[in-house]
Amino acid sequence: MKDKKKNKELDARIYAESIINTVREPLIVLDQDLRVVTVSRSFYDIFKVKPEETVGQLIYDLGNKQWDIPKLRELLETILPQKATFDNYEVEHDFTTIGRRTMLLNARQIERGIGKERIILLAIEDITERKLSENMLKESEERYRRAFETSLDGLLLLDKQTGTIVNTNPAAAKMLGYSNKDLLGKSLNDVGVLKGAMDFKKDLAKIERAEPVSYKDVPITTKEGKHIDVDIYLIDRARVAQCNIRDITERKEIEAGLEKTRKELGVTKISEDTAREFAESIINTVREPLISLDQELRVVAVSRSFYEVFKVKPEETVGQLIYDLGNKQWDIPKLRELLETILPQKATFDNYEVEHVFATIGRRIMLLNARQIQRVSGKERVILLAIEDITERREIEKGLEKAHKKLQELAAELKRATRAKSEFLANMSHELRTPLNSINGFSEVLYDETFGPLNEKQKKYVNNVLTSGKHLLLLINQILDMAKVEAGKMNLSLSTLPMKSLLHEISLLVADMASKGKIEMLLEIAEDLPDIKADELKVREIIYNLLSNAVKFTPEGGKIGMRAKKADFGIEVVVWDTGIGIAPENAEKIFAGFFRVDTPYSRVTEGTGLGLPLSKKLVELHGGNFSVESEGLNKGTQVRFTLPIISKKAACDEEKSFDCR
């Protein structure tokens, strides 16, 4: 009699323990003093703590006080005493061992049958990765690359044709003991992974059919000849195959430690009822759908989340044959295989993948963890099934792959387009200059009367041809410069510029034009104006453009001027005029190119409409700022720009850094 009762107690406890160890979700059980009674296997895996540092400890002290989290204290000390159940409590925390994690906590406080003790169950869902996956899809390649770089698993990307390594992450290099460079071009066999144990072509064919390929608990040999136990997974990544290598040395140690803890736990006394209640609580705390079956494969209990996820009702579930659930939706051949063929031979089976179309919820991909437990009392068996719905994860992975592929295609297309554009521009430049050579050359020789005099009319006409030809040449040059800047191909050749004399010199070039239009020019160039290091031709072009614009857009009797002074990081130059100004609605358009305001002056002015946007681009190329201010139409214009003492590109040129090209 006493023995029977004891056996029943033992059964209930084993049942509870099995649940804890079947679910993938990290689970932690605390006593009323918030000391750890037990934790699930996955808890050790995920949070990188050791059993001997865990059981019996105050939760806040775990892993060197890493768990002293204010939000967790709030949950355990303030919320739970008032509310025995609390779900989806989000906690974000920086763990020193595993970095920043976002977790969702489900908490239950259970009153024990005997005594007034309480125990607390905490189910932890690590949603960091999920958030990361979601972000990865959004930000695609960069994120993927970063995840690849920082993954704790060793990742090797393999060429599908040759099976050789085309890319690796630091973890793979560290694990195998080779440098990244050494790994490139080698086969898995060359670097001690799956020596002779794998047929790459066969595995490749499998993963391309979306069948999982994994090698569990296999030894690999590092460069130094050391053996490490690892799990290996192969994943199809469009153009390459990805080989994930997970070091399981630690996990194996943990599992060995857990076995010990489990034996020690046998000493604690829990009554059968309490143990049963405890088991039920676990089932209802975890988010993972969980189902427990008797040996006839009839449902004994399911978790709350099972009802939610699979949209079945409790009254149609408990006591039913699993295959009959929800109108026989669960009659799945692969499930039958697991329950009827695999489990009787093997009491434990993890990550069994099942894909099925449910009438109520559509196509789902699930990973099943299964445990068969032999009851101590009697010959009955109990089967526990933990179901992970990975449909969404698969979709995210697929989406990520697609986005990745598309991005690669786009990048290649862009490269082609850029090359075509460059070639087009070079050809256009050549083809336009050739006839201009004749137009400008012959009209210049005629105008100079090298081969005899022209009459007044002839001379005027040939001068018009020459002027138009030169205008056309200016346009071509400016268009090409714009294109070059935009393509990032405009290079600066830096030299030291004596700014004071340079500004005076350029002002002389427009002085003639200004006095013809009866425009007064005022120069205020500071005595202490420093010399700068910049591209002389481009600086000349900028200043000439701005001064000639000022003249062109200022009516007779107006004023223009230039102020130059030392500024924080270099020099500041302002070119101003009292001319036609810029209407507020045109303030944006002036940088668009070919924009010229239709005013009485624009008819008499000669310009390409590219001078201002090009000047802005050239200033910015030097690392300076460029702005245009006007209080409105007919209120004049001020163009302000800065140039650094040493232009940005200078440091680049000296280092010949890759970024500067």
Next chain:
Amino acid sequence: MKKRVLIVDDNMDSLMLEKDLLEIAGFEVFEAKNAADGIAVARKEKPAVIIMDVRLPDMRGSKAAMILRQDKETNDIPIVFVTASVMAEGKEEINAITNSGFIGKPINTRIFAKEIRQFIK
């Protein structure tokens, strides 16, 4: 004695313009409309300077220049590339030729002869 110059250019307008400008300036001008003829004339006449277009019908001007550089008779004649290809791409092939210069089209007729004269030793 008049300075002798060879112009190699397949564009008749360019050829005529450059020839006129140089003759006015007192040069004796030889002309060729493709690279092969240009190389033959250079070997025969040994001009003081060669004006070379880059895009020629039978080969690139830079290739013709390399052939001239390999010939003892012509390897020290200065070569001035006068071309409408002024973009940075393709400049390397010109820079690779020793004792050479570059003038972009359209040319400045007022200083052209002076520019060419500067290349003559």
